[in-house]
Amino acid sequence: MAYFLHVRKHKVLRISEAIRPALGEKLARSWLGNIIDILFVFGMLGGGATSLGILVPLINEGLGGLFSFTPNATSQIAVLVGTTAIFAVSAWRGLKGGIEMLSDINMWLGLAVLLFVLVMGPTVFILDTGLNSIGLMLSNLVQMATWTEPFGDLNGFEDTGFHQSWTIFYWAWWLVFAPTVGLFIARISKGRRIKTMVAGxxxxxxxxxxxxxxxxxxxxxxxxxxxxxxxxxxxxxQSANAAFYT
Structure with a gap:
């Protein structure tokens, strides 16, 4: 997509541009390309709705603990409206004045929280367990990624539903955002090398x-x-959100 935008000078940045080499110029500009773009829009809406559905209750719970009120439907709607307004304003202000500034603020705040927890918390335990977890993940990655719990509810086996609730759900969630992230990276990749963008x-x-x-x-x-x-x-x-702020 970045190639077509910055090298071939195509003015319209669409997800169907990514499949142009596979489908050819004619098919990519036909009804098939339009269907792909429409499906991308619906997928992006679904991914955004999922993100808001997960984050809004979390933010609502945090604000309730910070300002000593019981989270309810009204406060949740207020958080939803406020969050949507922030996203809308950042998009309206453009890449430099809105999205980039918001991303920088989020990044530095996130790093500050991580550094605070690491330094003020059980530093040695966190580092030891983190290193151990990396080794376990690398050793069991294929097994965990392909585990489908086939014996659930058979002959006394417990059906935990873990792979549906976690593995498949998060795979689907992030796959929905893959085209969106691709468009964004293509938009900001002017003047950068391909290996730099891939590595980054x-x-x-x-x-x-x-x-x-x-x-x-x-x-x-x-x-x-x-x-x-x-x-x-x-x-x-209570809830997982309550545990996060307790």
Whole structure:
């Protein structure tokens, strides 16, 4: 997509441009290309709705704890409207004045939170467990990625539903955003080398996710194992969102 936008000078940036080499110029500009673009729009709407459905209750719970009010439907609607307004304004202000500024703020705030938890929390435990987890993931990646729990509810086996609720759900969620991210990267890739964009997208994106899981995940694990906070009990009695802010 970046090639067609910046090298071939195509003025319209569409997801169907990505399949132009496979389908050819005629098919990509025909009804098939239009259908692909329409499906992309619906997929993007579904992905955005899923993101809001997950994040809005989390933000609502955090604001409730911060300002001492009980989260309810009204506050949740207010958070939804406010979040949507922020996204709309950032998109309206453009790449430099809106989206880039919002992304920078989010990145630095996220790094500040991670650094604070790492330094002020059980640093050695977090680092030790993080390193151990990386080894376990690399050793069991194929097995975990292809585990479908085929014996669930058979002959006494428990059907946990883990692969539906986590593996398949998150795969589908992020796959929906793959075309959107591709369009965004194509838009900002002018003047950059292909290997730079590929390395940056894969390495730094994965690094950010890994840092959050290693630091925040292991901090929560430490609270549970050290009996500092019964995270599981909070999740069972209240919700996962409540456990995040307890």
């Amino acid at each position: 997208s894969i390495f730094f994106g994965s690094l950010g996710c890994a840092l959050f899981f290693i630091i925040l995940g292991n901090y929560g694990l430490y609270l549970q194992l050290s009996s500092t906070l019964d995270v599981i009990q909070v999740m069972n009695d």
